[in-house]
Amino acid sequence: MGITKRFPGVVANSDIRLSVRKGTVHALVGENGAGKSTLMKILYGMQKPDEGTIAVDGEQVTFSSPADAIARGIGMVHQHFMLADNLTVLENVVLGSEKLHGIGGGARKKIKEISDRYGLNVRPDLLVESLGVAERQRVEILKVLYRGARTLILDEPTAVLVPQEVDALFSNLRELKSEGLAVIFISHKLGEVLSVADEITVIRRGTTVGTAVPSATTPRQLAEMMVGSELPTPETAESTVTDTPVIEVKSLTVYAAGGASLGAESEPTAGGLLGDLAPATGTAKRVLDDVTFTIHAGEVMGIAGVEGNGQTELIDALIGLKNADSGTIGFLGDDITPWATRKRREKGIGYIPEDRHRHGLLLEAPLWENRILGHVTEKPNAKGIWLDIKGAQADTRRIVEEYDVRTPGIDVTAASLSGGNQQKLIVGREMSHKPKFLIAAHPTRGVDVGAQAAIWDQIREARREGLAVLLISADLDELIGLSDTLRVIYDGRLVADADPATVTPEELGSAMTGAASGHLEHVEEAADGAESTVENGADSTVENADDTAAPEDEAR
């Protein structure tokens, strides 16, 4: 099959050419905002091209809805899963395609058949809410195959997976391609792209800049193709850690809000754990359990963990969105546990939120109002009780300039920028107030390679000047590359520590699933004053070998 496409003048796509052959995995890489998503939406019939054509099996087609695309054998697995939690796998797969094989035995047989054929290992009668992230993804893939797709589009499928799960996904993909299907694989992670793809197409600023063959390409070359220039050298790992503690967290514990008993009931596997975890409080689940750590001036502490193991609660407790149920948070000698969020921010805690749309931006407000957000009481945004609009606007222009936020002006709404540019604005805003402690949650999530390097540089530079950083990220390379110390969070506890100089992503990955809790044996202890606190977390860890699937469940 071949798809050729040409359409100048659309949002971010002009004159894109892409052809995908049967039986191959074709990777599509490019900066954020380069136009990958738009292209995929066009291929899947969600948007129409202004110009250009799509051909499937040599036949020219026009899609006016995803249904047309599906009828032509094109299916899409979205980045955010579209499954109904309270239905079974079977019901989710059948939903909307009841006509194909009915809703009963016929459908079940078909699902089994597809599952076996491609090694997807999907059990049709489980409730989706009981599945982990990786299983849900396989259900999504099966859903698409069930509808007869011969071309699969996977949008950032590895973003939510740990390394082991990524390997499993890749073997599924190889299975698919050996059956003659075509897979279009969108990813930021160049290493993965090189390991799984047969061909790679690079998109830059809305147009295809070239194709590459994985066997003859290095990640660096690929990244340079994406950015269009040579990359800055990453990492000069010169330690800037001082012995001035900036943030001292002691025995921080937070209980799940509201339905704690509900949580216990819906998690049969956690039943045994609960007795150990919360003997004093009966059924309340501890989403953060006795967390203790210290971050010094000039130190970046990375936290690794599968999403949903307490990272969000830790961030909320540090920025003041959640109150600690017990334990204290010290900041430059003050006990800030009772402080409100505003006071914490005024005193120098910077915050790059994990979900920038929910916590970092007013999407429908202009950029300069977003510049004010979070710092409304500080210069240059305010004079007394009045807003200093001129000052805020001038400073927004400076941020746009210095942080290379690509926008036609500061009066456009935040929603009209691409994710990477939104993030650059947030980073610029937080850094402009010279924070002493920065909470950086997924600072480069959904950000292109160029912006990623820029954001890393910003963090490193501030670190040199004595900034303490709590880095939470799903990108293990980022964690290892940027951190001075590493911790692993699992089920609300800091269960392991590692030295970023020696640890590998695989080792971290297995610790994240709870399989290797306590000290990572072959890893030297982190070489700073934080060890005593680590033992705290490690000693009380509950080892449970049968429980490796639990974090995924909780992640949902």
Add this chain to the structure above:
Amino acid sequence: MKKFDKERLLLAVAGPVMALVAAILLTSVVLLASGKNPIEPYNLMLQQIGYSDVQVLIINQASMYYIAALAVALGFRMNLFNIGVDGQYRLGAVMTAVVGAHVALPAVLQVPLLLLVAILTGAFWAGIAGVLKVTRGVSEVVATIMLNAIATSLILYLTQTNTWGVQVGNNMTTGIMKKSGWIPGIDLGSDVGEIYGLVFLAAIMGVLYWLVLNRTRFGFDLRATGESESAAAASGVDAKRMTLTAMLISGGVAGLAGLPLLLGDSHTYSLTFPEGLGFTAIGIALLGRNNPGGIALAALLWAFLDKASPALDYATPVAYQKEIATIMQGLIVFAVVISYEVVRTWGLRRQQKRVGEELAAAARNNSEKKEVAAR
């Protein structure tokens, strides 16, 4: 940059204009369906604007609508639906009337006292809903609706003769207020009428509303909370306190809504005191897009429909039902809600697209320049 500003203004106007056009067309359809001339009623109503006594009626009525709508809009700006403006302004008016009838201070003190009583009463009544929401999570919609009903009963009690009521013929009043609390209006002659003095208060409140919301830190926090509660919380806004504060301010403003009439004309609260102002104000705030200028226009439009429509009943040679205006008001609210959502999503998408285009164009220019340089 200017271009995006201009476009925003255009989009802001497009919503109400679309809504009005749609409402007028639909009203014409109703007229046609009932076998009436679909255009003549508008003519008749527009002719009314020419009479100066109608003008005065419109302005006076609009001032009350305006204050009440500001109260509603303030809630809207932070996603609070204060349906209780109705109860708040009626209770505010009753308490003001009672205090005004029993306290006699010199005018310089009496007038501020009366305003304060109105504000505090309104704020107190709205505050109940605010406290319930903050401490118990009770939806302010439910609480304020209930409080409206309770206010009605409370007012009946307060106006009984054995509390503060004074019977005048068939009418229950709160007694005539002391003269020092009367606010003189602008007399335009006996056949034209008098413009309430507190019309100016309404105007000042409009300016204040704009100033507080757009130029102060507090206003920014309030708007941020309305646009994204989670982002506002992360930025350091105490959501509970903001909810309570906004509710109190909204109620305080609402408490003033009945005062132009009370202090300017009736000088007593009686059974004939207008009701339902608070509900009308919701439609006006919607039509005015919570913007002080827009609300002023919307309040004038509403007052015009109110005051010009009675003439339809007496029109010659063919009379029309004055309820046509009510139908139109209803249709406007409908059309406004729909057209705003359409314009909003369309505008947002259009801007995203244009930003994308401009960036792509800039990128193209850059790369072309580079190629030229390379040669």
